[in-house]
Amino acid sequence: MAKYDGKDMSFKFGSFTVPAGALTGVDWPDSRDELDATGATQDDKEFFPSERSSQITVNGWDDVGNTIRPAFLVTTAEATCEFYPQGNTSGKPKKSATAFVTQSSFAQVHNQIVPFTITLRVNGAVTHSTAA
């Protein structure tokens, strides 16, 4: 079983691909609500699986060319997110969904590279596919 690092990851929001060298992290967990259906006389908890949801956190470095900020405004219309954990090459996994920006942060500190953190809310289903 081979492992891999995040060097080749790629993230795209609408037509905007986070520039190579600027992307440092993507966290895209999926979750599912659960309904407690346990009643009298039941010794073991019973649950119903319920709605699925997901949100995405993208981290990186801001660019002098000012392409990242305008691409991830909270006023930007929802668009398709495409995430390639191992890069956009044939046979590699891809995760995609429609999402909108819920938070856009560029925390600027003197004498440090300026990072950004973008949070997106997935609106609808997440598709797990394979690049072909």
Place this chain on the structure above:
Amino acid sequence: MSAKKVSPGKVYVVAKGRIASSRADGKDYHEGQEINLDHCTPEEIQNLINIGLVVEKETAAENEVNHG
């Protein structure tokens, strides 16, 4: 590994239970749908077959006859 020789000119369909995302047109193709792999090298196509993402159309038809 399949012994059949792959080539970009052949017709491929997405395997059962899989979703293929074409790098050529950006669209998702679901099981049973034809997908154009002309943009892939023979090695890439062979790899997609090996990982169970696509099958040659004639192979898919044979499977339907045998199992359907």
